[in-house]
Amino acid sequence: MISVKNLQKKYKGVDALRGIDVEINRGDVVCVIGPSGSGKSTFLRCLNLLEVPSGGSIFFEGAELTGKKVDLDKHRQKMGMVFQQFNLFPHMTVMQNLTCAPMMLKKVPREQAEKKAMELLGRVGLSDRAGAYPAQLSGGQKQRVAIVRSLCMEPDVMLFDEPTSALDPEMVGEVLDVMKKLAAEGMTMVVVTHEMGFAREVANRVLFIDEGKIIEQGTPEQIFENPQSERLKSFLAKVL
Amino acid sequence: MTAWLDKLNETFIQSGYLKMIPEGLLNTIIITAGALLIGVVIGTLIAVTKYLSEGVRVLRPIRAICNIYVTVIRGIPVVVQLLIFYFVIFASSDNGVFVATITFGINSGAYMAEIIRSGLNAVDAGQMEAGRSLGMSRLQTMRKIILPQAIRYIIPAVGNEFIALLKETSVAGYVAVMDLTRAGNLIRNNTFDAVNPLLVVALIYLVIVVALAKLMKFIERRLATGDKR
Ligand SMILES: Nc1ncnc2c1ncn2[C@@H]1O[C@H](COP(=O)(O)OP(=O)(O)O)[C@@H](O)[C@H]1O
Ligand SMILES: [Mg+2]
Numbered sequence: 486m487i488s489v490k491n492l493q494k495k496y497k498g499v500d501a502l503r504g505i506d507v508e509i510n511r512g513d514v515v516c517v518i519g520p521s522g523s524g525k526s527t528f529l530r531c532l533n534l535l536e537v538p539s540g541g542s543i544f545f546e547g548a549e550l551t552g553k554k555v556d557l558d559k560h561r562q563k564m565g566m567v568f569q570q571f572n573l574f575p576h577m578t579v580m581q582n583l584t585c586a587p588m589m590l591k592k593v594p595r596e597q598a599e600k601k602a603m604e605l606l607g608r609v610g611l612s613d614r615a616g617a618y619p620a621q622l623s624g625g626q627k628q629r630v631a632i633v634r635s636l637c638m639e640p641d642v643m644l645f646d647e648p649t650s651a652l653d654p655e656m657v658g659e660v661l662d663v664m665k666k667l668a669a670e671g672m673t674m675v676v677v678t679h680e681m682g683f684a685r686e687v688a689n690r691v692l693f694i695d696e697g698k699i700i701e702q703g704t705p706e707q708i709f710e711n712p713q714s715e716r717l718k719s720f721l722a723k724v725l
Numbered sequence: 726m727t728a729w730l731d732k733l734n735e736t737f738i739q740s741g742y743l744k745m746i747p748e749g750l751l752n753t754i755i756i757t758a759g760a761l762l763i764g765v766v767i768g769t770l771i772a773v774t775k776y777l778s779e780g781v782r783v784l785r786p787i788r789a790i791c792n793i794y795v796t797v798i799r800g801i802p803v804v805v806q807l808l809i810f811y812f813v814i815f816a817s818s819d820n821g822v823f824v825a826t827i828t829f830g831i832n833s834g835a836y837m838a839e840i841i842r843s844g845l846n847a848v849d850a851g852q853m854e855a856g857r858s859l860g861m862s863r864l865q866t867m868r869k870i871i872l873p874q875a876i877r878y879i880i881p882a883v884g885n886e887f888i889a890l891l892k893e894t895s896v897a898g899y900v901a902v903m904d905l906t907r908a909g910n911l912i913r914n915n916t917f918d919a920v921n922p923l924l925v926v927a928l929i930y931l932v933i934v935v936a937l938a939k940l941m942k943f944i945e946r947r948l949a950t951g952d953k954r
Contacts, residue, residue: 572851638859
């Protein structure tokens, strides 16, 4: 569904990505792990062109996102993204956060958009918070709303950038549970995470990135039980 | 006391000059309000253009034009701008109020642009990213997500600009516009009473400014209570 070829990204003076090749297929749950500053966020943000790559190409559902005449906004509707800092719209209620994009971009009638939003809110246990403003929610609730906001656009793939890193420990579980459910329903997901337990349990593939390159990839068993490279071994020794 | 009242009577009533005060005040209000409107429109256009064009190479010339406008306008005294507009650019027009309104509007636009730009920049960068990641265009995100949040930061500063503008228009008399200040000055000149005409003019400015400041405080408080964040 997404195919990444020799992806490179340079910031001023920093080689954040140095040639990444990866295929993400429908139904994949790919977890991306690696030390801080290794380029995980940059990789994820390049997938929907939130960062413009300096080199290489990205294909999504047959279209080259890095090509010249591509309608990025159209493709982004199909790629949900969940941020570490939630990035909910603070001036809107939860319901408005959820219906804003579908109504504006897909011309879904309000009634229908709200019905869909309520249904999804119910599935993450937040039916009673539809009228609340983001500031009135806990971190875990905010992140669940953010996930639902993406889901309301009916994306084909969901990108997560450390979705639980900004949360108090007691709220991590409720967000991971939602993500596990999503994975079980067959959603294609790319998840940058420090939650090794989640990666081990939910991922069908794990990418280990260091210094802007994929150093090792494989099934969770291969990565966690039988790491090959020294760098992955020492990384796992630190985080496990 | 009675001597003073007699003097007032002489300066304003018997001379027939009293009506110049409301006439002047009206012109001051027209120029200020018109300039504010023009300033907000120009300022918003420039600020939004600069915000949206950031990092977009093909839009660099447009950014440069915006920057030149802001630099030039802010670098020249407003009186000089007024003279240039009246005697050079609009030399064919003798409608001083019109020329003054345009001049102060264009002048204010440069300051408004900076005010609005810093309001836009005060909104977290994650908001634009969230909008874009949902598939909204830059412009759609600007309209629905960024501007509504930036308004809170912008309104108080625009209020201050409004008050500054009101006082600044007092130099409109340079180009034969009879604004409030010039009305007072004309009465002073024709009656040889310097104290009272200027006192009245000063008081009117003061009352309007204090009232506007109060209004701004009220609006700011309303914005704060509406803030559910
Ligand atoms: N906007 C940016 N400007 C300059 N350098 C950046 C920017 N974003 C990230 N970097 C640099 O790129 C490298 C990779 O960053 P990032 O992808 O955020 O790593 P990770 O998510 O794995 O912690 C780091 O060295 C970081 O400092
Ligand atoms: Mg990161």
